Amino acid sequence: MxxxxxxxxxxxxxxxxxxIFATLGELFCERAGVLNLGIEGTMFLGAFxxxxxxxxxxxxxxxxxxxxxxxxxxxxxxxxxxxxLGVNQHVSGLGITLLLISLSLFSYRIIFGESKIPPSINxxxxxxxFSDNPVLGPIFSQYLLTYIAIAIIPVxxxxxxxxxxxxxxxAVGENPEATDAAGINVYKLRTSALMxxxxxxxxxxxxxxxxxxxSFTFGIIAGRGxxxxxxxxxGNWHPIKxxxxxxxxxxxxxxxxxxxxxxLKLPYEIFLALPYIVTIIALTIAGRNASYPAALLKPYxxx
Amino acid sequence: MKKKLTIFVAVLMVLALSLGACQKAVPAPTExxxxxxxxxxxxxVVEMPKVVKVFGAFATAIExxxxxxxxxxxxxxxxxxxxxxxxxxxxxxxxxxxxxxxEVAEQQKPDLIIGDAFGNEEAVRRVASDYPEIAFAFxxxxxxxxxxxxVFDNWIHEPAYLCGLLAGGLSKTGIIGVVGGVPVxxxxxxxxxxxxxxxxxxPEAKVLVSFINSWFDPAAAKEAAIAQIGAGxxxxxxxxxxxxxxxxxxxxxAFGNMSDQxxxxxxxxxxxxxxxxxxxxxxxxxxxxxxxxxxxxLKDFSMVGKGGASLAPFHGLESKIPAxxxxxxxxxxxxxxxxxxxxxxxxxxxxxVN
Numbered sequence: 001m002x003x004x005x006x007x008x009x010x011x012x013x014x015x016x017x018x019x020i021f022a023t024l025g026e027l028f029c030e031r032a033g034v035l036n037l038g039i040e041g042t043m044f045l046g047a048f049x050x051x052x053x054x055x056x057x058x059x060x061x062x063x064x065x066x067x068x069x070x071x072x073x074x075x076x077x078x079x080x081x082x083x084x085l086g087v088n089q090h091v092s093g094l095g096i097t098l099l100l101i102s103l104s105l106f107s108y109r110i111i112f113g114e115s116k117i118p119p120s121i122n123x124x125x126x127x128x129x130f131s132d133n134p135v136l137g138p139i140f141s142q143y144l145l146t147y148i149a150i151a152i153i154p155v156x157x158x159x160x161x162x163x164x165x166x167x168x169x170x171a172v173g174e175n176p177e178a179t180d181a182a183g184i185n186v187y188k189l190r191t192s193a194l195m196x197x198x199x200x201x202x203x204x205x206x207x208x209x210x211x212x213x214x215s216f217t218f219g220i221i222a223g224r225g226x227x228x229x230x231x232x233x234x235g236n237w238h239p240i241k242x243x244x245x246x247x248x249x250x251x252x253x254x255x256x257x258x259x260x261x262x263x264l265k266l267p268y269e270i271f272l273a274l275p276y277i278v279t280i281i282a283l284t285i286a287g288r289n290a291s292y293p294a295a296l297l298k299p300y301x302x303x
Numbered sequence: 304m305k306k307k308l309t310i311f312v313a314v315l316m317v318l319a320l321s322l323g324a325c326q327k328a329v330p331a332p333t334e335x336x337x338x339x340x341x342x343x344x345x346x347x348v349v350e351m352p353k354v355v356k357v358f359g360a361f362a363t364a365i366e367x368x369x370x371x372x373x374x375x376x377x378x379x380x381x382x383x384x385x386x387x388x389x390x391x392x393x394x395x396x397x398x399x400x401x402x403x404x405x406e407v408a409e410q411q412k413p414d415l416i417i418g419d420a421f422g423n424e425e426a427v428r429r430v431a432s433d434y435p436e437i438a439f440a441f442x443x444x445x446x447x448x449x450x451x452x453x454v455f456d457n458w459i460h461e462p463a464y465l466c467g468l469l470a471g472g473l474s475k476t477g478i479i480g481v482v483g484g485v486p487v488x489x490x491x492x493x494x495x496x497x498x499x500x501x502x503x504x505x506p507e508a509k510v511l512v513s514f515i516n517s518w519f520d521p522a523a524a525k526e527a528a529i530a531q532i533g534a535g536x537x538x539x540x541x542x543x544x545x546x547x548x549x550x551x552x553x554x555x556x557a558f559g560n561m562s563d564q565x566x567x568x569x570x571x572x573x574x575x576x577x578x579x580x581x582x583x584x585x586x587x588x589x590x591x592x593x594x595x596x597x598x599x600x601l602k603d604f605s606m607v608g609k610g611g612a613s614l615a616p617f618h619g620l621e622s623k624i625p626a627x628x629x630x631x632x633x634x635x636x637x638x639x640x641x642x643x644x645x646x647x648x649x650x651x652x653x654x655x656v657n
Contacts, residue, residue, distance in 0.1 A: 114374070117562065262655075272514075
C-alpha cells in the first residue's frame with residue numbers, strides 16, 4: 001500500500017507540472033483581461049520548438065529557452081490580434097491554436113522527415129534527492145522543472161499582488177478605462193502579460209518533450225491546454241489555488257491509472273473519465289464563487 | 304517410268320524446298336520478337352498501365368504508426384518505380400474523407416486508392432461503389448464489398464504471441480504490463496495473442512492491461528506504464544508510443560509494436576511485433592496491373608506466412624534471453640511460418656488483470 005501511495009504522489013507531481021506552468025501562463029493573460037485560447041497551440045509549439053532546438057544544439061537548456069521565446073512570439077501574435085486589432089478573443093485564440101499546431105507539424109516533417117519512429121533526445125534526468133529513502137526517494141525523484149514549476153507559484157503571486165506591475169495588470173483586467181485614465185498604457189500591459197503567459201505555456205509544453213518523454217510526436221499535448229483553462233477558473237484566478245487545481249487533476253489522473261490495475265469489474269472508460277468528472281464537479285462548486293476579471297473578453301478601444 | 308521419275312524428283316524437290324524453308328524458319332523465332340516486339344508491348348500499354356497510379360487516403364497523420372506502415376510500403380514501391388504515389392493524411396473523421404476521395408476519383412483518376420476506413424467505413428464504401436473502375440483497398444475491421452472494395456488489417460497477432468512467449472520467460476516478478484490505445488478488435492487481437500504467449504511460458508503470470516483511449520498521447524501512455532511498473536510489472540508491451548520510454552527509465556525490458564522500435568531504447572527493446580504492408584501492396588499492384596483485381600479480404604498478406612508480419616530482430620539482446628526460451632520462440636516462429644501452428648484470434652476486450 002505504501003508503494004501505491006508513494007507512486008501516486010510522484011505521478012501526481014509529474015502530471016501536474018506542465019499544467020502548473022501553462023495554467024499560470026493563462027492566469028497572467030486572463031488577469032490582464034485576455035482569454036488566451038491559443039494556449040493549446042502555444043504548448044504544442046513550445047513542445048516542438050523546445051525539442052527541435054535541443055535536438056539540433058544538443059543542449060536541453062537551449063531547447064527550454066527556445067521554447068520560451070516561441071511562447072513569447074505566440075503571445076505577441078495574440079496581442080496583435082486581440083489587443084491591437086480588437087479581434088474577438090475566442091476567434092483569435094482558437095485561430096492561433098490551429099495555426100501553431102499546423103505550423104509545428106509542417107516544420108516537423110520538413111526538419112525530421114517521415115521517420116517510422118519518433119526522433120528522440122536524451123531528456124532531463126530525474127533528480128536524485130533522498131535516493132536512499134524508500135518513501136521520500138521516489139517522491140522527490142522529480143525533474144528539475146517540476147521544482148521550478150512549484151517555485152514559480154509564489155513568484156507569480158508576488159508579482160501579481162505585491163508589485164506595481166502586477167497591480168497594473170490586474171487593473172487593466174478589471175477596468176481598462178480607469179487604468180488608461182491614470183496614464184497607464186493598456187495595450188502595452190496586456191501585451192506584456194500575453195508575452196509572459198505565452199512563455200509559461202510554451203515551457204509547460206516543452207516539459208513533455210524535454211523532460212517527460214524525450215521525443216516529439218503528433219498529439220503530444222492532447223488537450224492539456226483546455227484543462228488549464230478550466231483550472232484557472234477553478235483556481236479563481238489565484239496562483240496558489242491554481243496549484244491545488246493542478247494537483248487535484250494530476251492526482252486523479254494518476255489515481256485512475258492505478259485503480260484500473262486493481263482488476264475491478266468496471267469499464268476502463270469510467271476510470272479515464274474520472275479526472276474530468278472531478279474537474280467538472282470541482283468547477284461547479286468552485287465556479288459559483290468565481291470572480292472573473294471584469295474586463296475579460298472585452299477588447300479595449302481607446303477613444 | 305520416266306513420268307514416275309519426274310514425279311519422284313518433283314516430290315523430292317518439294318520436300319527439299321520445304322525442308323529448306325523449315326531450316327530458314329528455325330532462326331525466325333529469335334528474329335521475330337525483335338521485329339514484332341514493339342507491337343507486342345504496345346497492346347499492354349493501352350490495357351495495363353506499366354506504372355500504377357496510387358493514392359493514399361489516411362485518417363491520421365502518417366507519423367501515427369498504423370498508417371505509417373502503409374505509407375512506408377507505398378513509398379518503397381514508389382522508390383522502385385512501380386507506382387506513381389500521392390497521398391493526403393490527417394483527414395480525420397469529420398466527413399472530409401468522402402469529399403477527398405470523390406475529388407481524387409474525379410480529378411486524379413488513380414488506378415488504386417489505399418487507406419484506412421476505420422471511423423469512415425460508410426463514406427469510403429459509398430465512394431467505392433460509385434467508382435467501379437478504381438480499385439479500393441482499405442484498412443477495415445469489416446469485410447470486402449462490391450467488385451472493387453478490398454480490406455486489410457494488421458494481423459500481427461502471431462509476432463505478438465511470440466513477444467508474449469519472450470515476455471513470460473523474461474519476467475522475474477511474474478507481472479507483465481500492456482499499454483494499449485483504444486480496445487478496438489485489432490488492438491484486442493494483438494493484446495490477447497500476447498497474453499496467450501505469456502501464459503504459455505509462465506502460466507502463473509499476471510498480465511496488466513491499460514488503455515489510454517487515445518492513439519496519440521505518449522505522455523499518458525508513459526504514465527500508465529509507470530503505474531504498471533509500480534504495481535510490479537517488470538516487462539512491458541508497448542502497443543503505443545510512450546511505454547518504451549518508461550521501461551528504459553526503469554531499466555526494464557519492453558516489446559515494441561507495428562515497427563521495429565529497438566532504436567527507441569536499444570538496450571531494452573528486446574523485439575517488436577512488426578507489420579509489413581509490402582506483400583499486400585505488391586499483390587495489389589500485380590492485380591491492378593494484370594487487370595485481375597477483385598475485391599477480397601487481404602488478411603493473409605499481413606500475416607507471417609506471406610511476410611506481412613514478423614518478429615523484429617533482437618539487435619544483440621538475444622544474449623539476455625535464456626537459451627531454451629530463445630529456442631522455443633525460434634521453433635514456434637518456424638512452425639507459424641510453415642503453417643503448422645495457428646495463433647488464436649481473439650478479438651474480445653481483455654480485462655485489466657489477466
